[in-house]
Amino acid sequence: MSVTGLTYHVYDVEHMTPAEIYGHVLAQLGQERAEIVALTADLAKSTKIGKFGEKFPERFFNVGVAEQNLFGVAAGLALAGFIPFVSTFAVFAALRAGEQVRTDICYQKLNVKIIATHSGISFGPAGTTHHCTEDLAVMRSFANMTVLAPADGYETANAVRACLDYPGPVYIRIGRGFEQTVYEGEDYDFAIGKAVTMHEGSDITVIACGPCVLYAVEAAKALQ
Secondary structure, three states, rough: OOOOOOEEEHHHHHOHHHHHHHHHHHHHHHHHHHEEEEEEEHHHHHOOOOHHHHHOEEEEEEEOOOHHOOOOOOOOHOOOOOOEEEEEEEHHHHHOHHHHHHHHOOOOOOOOOOEEEOOOOOOOOHOOOOOOOHHHHHHOOOOEEEEEEOOOOEEEEEEEHHHOOOOOOEEEEEOOOOOOOOOOOOOOOOOOOOOOOOOOOOOOOOOOOOOOOHHHHHHHHHHH
């Protein structure tokens, strides 16, 4: 099974978290594009980008528990011609390092791709310090920022692949655990900035993003 040029087995997509799929896709993209670098703040295991670090240690940067520095370094690498993929928890990207994302990256429209895991309340057991329900509002308010919220693993793979050559900063928001698949496969009309119609009808319009798409589709079927 192919996801925008990448190969998966059905059981991989069904049994991998979106974060694991992201790590897999990023490692494959690293083979294709030497300008890709990956950065994290001591969260390689949690954000699933360790595979990239194993394959390309010279292009992998762990800055330690220093998220504000993380995005400053990413900005510098982007100015040097690299395409940084920065991986951390949503709460750290949007809140702890919000000023650096806004000022260092967004104001300059730098080509930095932020993949934020553990968004919303998906990391429930960690408590409110690791929850982030504000990131969509925060990131959407920044100049030049493009925000993507994939609905499942298929869309995560498509979003990561598509953001590579999309100009300017991109924020991709995914959860922590397994997401039920919304799409039957990868062969649908995915494009940044374009919605996908999941269920036809004429009574009401429901707009959803991220994991909530599944519940919106289920509700539409229940009301049919």
